[in-house]
Amino acid sequence: MDNNFVKIIPLGGLGEIGKNITVIEYLNEIVVIDCGIAFPDEEMYGVDLVISDIDYLKRNKEKIKGIYLTHGHEDHIGGIPYILKEINVPIYGTKLTIGLIENKLREHDMLSSSKLNIISAEEIVQLENLKIEFIRVTHSIADSCAIAIHTPVGVLLHTGDFKIDYTPIDGKIMNLERFSTLGKNGVLLLMADSTNVEREGHTISEKSIGEALNRIFSGAVGRVIVATFASNIHRMQQIVDASIKYKRKVVFSGRSMENVSKVAMELGYLHIPNEFLISLDDMQTYSNHEITIITTGSQGEPMAALARIAFSSHRKIRIESDDLFIISASPIPGNEKLISRVINQLFRKGIDVIYEDLEEVHVSGHAYKEELKLIHTLVHPKYFMPVHGEYRHLVHHSQLAQNLGMKKENIFIGDIGKILSVSENHAEFCGSVKSGSIFVDGLGIGDVGNIVLRDRKHLAQDGMVTIVVTIERESYSIIAGPDIITRGFIFVKESEELIREVKVIVNEELQRCLDKKIIEWCVLKSNIKKSTERYLFDKTKRRPIILPVIMEI
Amino acid sequence: MDNNFVKIIPLGGLGEIGKNITVIEYLNEIVVIDCGIAFPDEEMYGVDLVISDIDYLKRNKEKIKGIYLTHGHEDHIGGIPYILKEINVPIYGTKLTIGLIENKLREHDMLSSSKLNIISAEEIVQLENLKIEFIRVTHSIADSCAIAIHTPVGVLLHTGDFKIDYTPIDGKIMNLERFSTLGKNGVLLLMADSTNVEREGHTISEKSIGEALNRIFSGAVGRVIVATFASNIHRMQQIVDASIKYKRKVVFSGRSMENVSKVAMELGYLHIPNEFLISLDDMQTYSNHEITIITTGSQGEPMAALARIAFSSHRKIRIESDDLFIISASPIPGNEKLISRVINQLFRKGIDVIYEDLEEVHVSGHAYKEELKLIHTLVHPKYFMPVHGEYRHLVHHSQLAQNLGMKKENIFIGDIGKILSVSENHAEFCGSVKSGSIFVDGLGIGDVGNIVLRDRKHLAQDGMVTIVVTIERESYSIIAGPDIITRGFIFVKESEELIREVKVIVNEELQRCLDKKIIEWCVLKSNIKKSTERYLFDKTKRRPIILPVIMEI
Incomplete structure (x- = not known):
């Protein structure tokens, strides 16, 4: 009985829009649903894209039975090339989804080494303890699926991204019947798309x-x-x-x-x-x-x-x-x-x-309130975890479920890295795993972190002032400089007097130290920095990054 | 007859949202309508606010009879402290507008030297040739006015920002009667708020x-x-x-x-x-x-x-x-x-x-389509220039006027600095004056320009790498450095090898030059820059700002 629970660990996509990835773990089997990227927000200067920290998957790679993809959008498949570099596990998805991934892996020169598996909607992958079932849904990309994970504890149902389009372009309507049957037989946990939970009514058909x-x-x-x-x-x-x-x-x-x-x-x-x-x-x-x-x-x-x-x-x-x-x-x-x-x-x-403000030339691909109500009513799960949305969407999705009669204590608003443990008659959060965002910038994955971003932000705000000076250790004397170079701080033309004054200040400050035979770099630098900072803020109300460089001969 | 035209020169607020300021010039008299600021967009790194280039006003300051303010929003009055530093002309506005400006000028320590004049709606200021009439409108701030300028050529009517609220909170309804009377007697040129021209219907009452x-x-x-x-x-x-x-x-x-x-x-x-x-x-x-x-x-x-x-x-x-x-x-x-x-x-x-998505806790202060149609119908001007809006709003406002029967050739989509000359039976654009945006950053007004912003953007994207080296001129030898300092480029931990390699490259490049007795700074710097750039891009696909500093003794 002790082992009769399944763990659900979202590594992305909760409390944020994008980089959807959810880990399902039962005994020695892990399946991963989706593996997306997020686009950087405006504070992430210079970052090209954001992927999830998959430390937990790396540490449990022998358990992973595959990544199961709901559909081919970047926020669900974009992370595949990055995750496969770390753990080369099998990938399962419908024909179009896999086609799009092939394209992507070809660009990364990784196609031949990957294990891609095409699966059609309504097909089932049988693992040791788990059964993974693909169920057709409608969305703004063809060949989208929800995924049901049949576990010995019960059925988990993940909707993926969806809307209910009764007249889809390809005629392939959402398999509501299967949602209904699963609901009838009992769904232990529903995870459902929350993106448009704040919108009243029903999406318009494509x-x-x-x-x-x-x-x-x-x-x-x-x-x-x-x-x-x-x-x-x-x-x-x-x-x-x-x-x-x-x-x-x-x-x-x-x-x-x-x-x-x-x-x-x-x-x-x-x-x-x-x-x-x-x-x-x-x-x-x-x-x-x-x-x-x-x-x-x-x-x-x-x-x-x-x-x-x-x-x-x-x-x-x-x-x-x-x-x-x-x-x-x-x-x-x-x-x-x-x-x-x-x-x-x-x-x-x-x-x-x-454009949209003038004519109806776009419709959303994510279910509005009434569609979500339909899914909740058909599935009527025992437990519910809203997914795919900012925190406010998750809260509103929880309220929607409560309005349909679900008890608050059976609803779990999760977070990235937070482990939800679910057994037949109980569910609770129990601890968390390492998780977070990894920034991709050019060829670098994870080599831009918070310090680099903080500096980029600082540079973007006020630019920088480099102060270079060469001193002779023996004689305690300045033998070249100080030279002042600025970038992104102030018009050169306007700054001549300012720069002249900075030179005087740096010279005085240095001389004061050298006279006292102080030659420790850190002291010299810190003194130069402080006086310059003070002077420039006083004159301009700006705080550029001050970078003193002392060369010694 | 030659002089029987009036010039309208917008210096801000057309093709953009914010910093509204319009110059009206007749013979030796200039009146200015509003003087606002704009908020910086995301490309304007570190900029606090944006004001208009008022070069034209500075060069014609003896003609200026005053700044007439429609209402007290920042995008209409925020520029006053900056403009008054250059040209201390009288300011006219309603009681609340002037009250807000007093507050602002007090903070800038400029209150005592300013010439503020309170005027009530429906009052008229008589100049030599021009009469300035304030007409009550409704908007999201109390005490808002449209301004009619009576000129010997005809009446110009500027709506300012407005909505038509039939049940305003203070009971002071918009003076539609005056709009109607002016229309009946003939309006030469209408300038009207275009902000919400893309929205169907009528705004909701406050x-x-x-x-x-x-x-x-x-x-x-x-x-x-x-x-x-x-x-x-x-x-x-x-x-x-x-x-x-x-x-x-x-x-x-x-x-x-x-x-x-x-x-x-x-x-x-x-x-x-x-x-x-x-x-x-x-x-x-x-x-x-x-x-x-x-x-x-x-x-x-x-x-x-x-x-x-x-x-x-x-x-x-x-x-x-x-x-x-x-x-x-x-x-x-x-x-x-x-x-x-x-x-x-x-x-x-x-x-x-x-919040707004959930309940009606906000209404707009700018007229929707049906309100604009009412104003056009009441005023039925001879000429029309849409104002206050991005370019697309101005175009749509022109289309709205045409749909009401106005001829396209009588509508003028202006731009900042573009002079519209209007006489009794003719209107045309005739040349332009210096105009544009001035950035305010900290205490600096205009000392941050495009080069500084370009550098800030570059720094924000990829950070910077400073390379410092001291050489001895006589011996053609490197005597200290190269030292490499980076900010906002890459994690220090991850970059050790990269930095080591950059040192080697810089050393080789320098040595090559020095061996050939090349010591011209620009050559040395440019060579160091190029090799480092090439190497770093190859390794990281990033292009930080490379800043070589050569000290010479």
């Missing part, structure tokens, strides 16, 4: 976008340029369908758009008649009204195709006066100003832009 | 907030802590009224909240019976359910009172478990994540927070 696109396409006289998420293949299909209807050829622009569309076509998730697909280079042989461009950059990312087109720095696409732009996406929180910049720039060039 | 507050207050068991904009005195009044109704004392927290409430009470815009106003220090003598705290920080600003309370760093206010927080504000674009951070932190502490 299909509604098709109607809006047709309306917009019917009035377009020049090229139509649509920016959207590269992973939203259903959206892509609808843009393609509208293009075909209005006799337009389709061009893909932007690296991820080209990659994903290629994979999706090869695997049969995206259908474009050959005669409708052309390359960027072929574009010039067609008139503007015969062209649709599907592009990356819907978040206003300065380096992505859309921003390059808007700011006239795209290698191949020049703006034309009869272009019509559609931004078929919502800004991810934090990107509002970037995308605004691009929209304003297009308007400045006299170009028409249609 | 009064509706009172109802929501009463509902929320009626259920609160502990303290109620409301964060809102300090300038929204009507909102303050409604929070006070709800507090009185539910027998709560009111405490103001945060410097600007304390300042503004004081001014507003003194001038009769905010009414609090003496027995209901207490200080932070008095709070402890009351029970929690007897207290309302009105606080700054509704944008999640890390240094403001709300964030300090949430993160337990407020000097006097500790969170208590029965507290109820209300965020009675919308995030200004760019602040979404800051405010989210505070909300999540409160939820983590188990505290209830009510």
Whole structure:
């Protein structure tokens, strides 16, 4: 009886948006659900992406039976190349998900050494004690699944990301029946997507976008340029369908758009008649009204195709006066100003832009309140842990479950690294494991930490002042310098007097020390730093990083 | 006839949100409407605030007859202390607006030398050729006005910021009658607020907030802590009224909240019976359910009172478990994540927070589409220039006017510094004046420019590597160093080998030069820089600022 419990350890995705990864452990078996990345927030200067600390998995690698992926979004699969460098375990996912990962691993030159397994929805992987069942859901990427883990203690159900779309583009509706059957037979623990728990009502079907696109396409006289998420293949299909209807050829622009569309076509998730697909280079042989461009950059990312087109720095696409732009996406929180910049720039060039505020050209992929209520009602689990959301979303999801009659003591608001132990008649938090964020910057993984970030922030705020001086030890005398170099602090022109004064102060300070035969670096440096800091703050109310360097001969 | 035109020159507030300032010039008379600041965007590292380049005003200062202020928001009055340092011209505004400016000038120690003039709505200032008329409007701050400038060429009407609130808290409704009369008699040029031109329908009355507050207050068991904009005195009044109704004392927290409430009470815009106003220090003598705290920080600003309370760093206010927080504000674009951070932190502490997504605790102060249509219909000007908005807002405002029957050629989408010349039967853009943004950082005004910002951005991204070496000129030899110091680049622990290798590279590079008797600093530095850059990029895919310093003895 002692061993009759299962441990659930989220290593990411709780109390944050992104880097979803959840560990399920029963006796000697561990399965991992998803392995995503998060995008850096504005305080993480220079960081390219964020992955989870998987120390716990490294220390238990012999137990890991595989990583089971719910769907192919970056916040669920983006961490795979990084985790596989540490622990090369089997990966399971549906065809499209695995196709996208192959692409990713090829870029990292890791494809041949990885163990990828395609599994279809409603299939089951049988381990020693655990059974992993994939259940079809609808979401903003095709081939998405929830995952049920059948354990000797009971069934755990993880929804993954989902919405309930009764009219999905590919006709493959969410397997609500299976949710219902599992619920009927008893679900021990439900883990459900909390992203949109604050939104009233029910998401709109992806299909509604098709109607809006047709309306917009019917009035377009020049090229139509649509920016959207590269992973939203259903959206892509609808843009393609509208293009075909209005006799337009389709061009893909932007690296991820080209990659994903290629994979999706090869695997049969995206259908474009050959005669409708052309390359960027072929574009010039067609008139503007015969062209649709599907592009990356819907978040206003300065380096992505859309921003390059808007700011006239795209290698191949020049703006034309009869272009019509559609931004078929919502800004991810934090990107509002970037995308605004691009929209304003297009308007400045006299170009028409249609975006979410003006027409219904985007719908969310995450369940709203009423959909969540349906899932809770069908599954009516014994215990519930809200997942995938900032802390406030988790709290509101807990309140939603309580409003449906669930007892507060059966709901567990978890956190990264916090262990939830669940047995047939009891659940509780019991301790935690090492967890957190690892920053990826260029080739470095984890070599940028809080000290580096603190310095970058400090440098960003006020710049820096380097003070260099060479002294001769024997004679206690300054023989070169002090030289003052600033970066990011103040206009050189405006600062001449300031710099002259700093030299005087440093000289005096040094001389005072040397006269007293003090030559310890740390004392000299600290004195120079303090006097300079004080002077500069007094004059400018800024606190640049002061970097005294003393060379000694 | 030649001189029968008036020039309109916006120096801020077009193609951007903030720092509104518009110059109106007729013969030898210039009047300035508003003089605001903008808040820095995320690319403006370390910048505290942004003001407009007023070069044109400095060069024409003898013509300036005054600055006429529409209302007391920072983006309309914040630039006053800076402009007065350059040109000490008379200021005109309504009682509350001038009260807020007095406060501001007192802080800058400039009050005694300024020429402030209180004027009431519907009053007129008569100049030589121009007449300046203040017309009451409704907005999210009391005592707001539109301004009509009667010129020999015709009437110019500037709405300022406004919404049409038929049930304002102070009962002072917008003078639509005057708009209508001006329209009937003929308005030459309308300049109107474009902020919310993309929003359908009509704004909700400020009064509706009172109802929501009463509902929320009626259920609160502990303290109620409301964060809102300090300038929204009507909102303050409604929070006070709800507090009185539910027998709560009111405490103001945060410097600007304390300042503004004081001014507003003194001038009769905010009414609090003496027995209901207490200080932070008095709070402890009351029970929690007897207290309302009105606080700054509704944008999640890390240094403001709300964030300090949430993160337990407020000097006097500790969170208590029965507290109820209300965020009675919308995030200004760019602040979404800051405010989210505070909300999540409160939820983590188990505290209830009510915000816009959940209940109607905020309404906008800027006219929506239907309100703008009303103004256009009443005023039906000959010419129209949309103001106050990003470029896309100006374009959409132009489209709105066209939909109401205005000819496109009579609408002028202006830009900062662009001169619009208007005569009785003709309007056109004719040239431009020097204009732009001046950054204020600490005590420095304009000493942070694009080079400094570019360096700060570079430092923020990848940090910096300083290389210091001392050489002896006579012997062409290195006598100390190279020393390598990094900040914001990489963990010291992880970088030991990297740094060692950089030393070797620098040494080799220097030796190569010195062997060839090359000692020109620029050559040495540039060679060191290039080799180090190449090596570090190869190893880390990062490009820190490389700062070689060569000392010579």
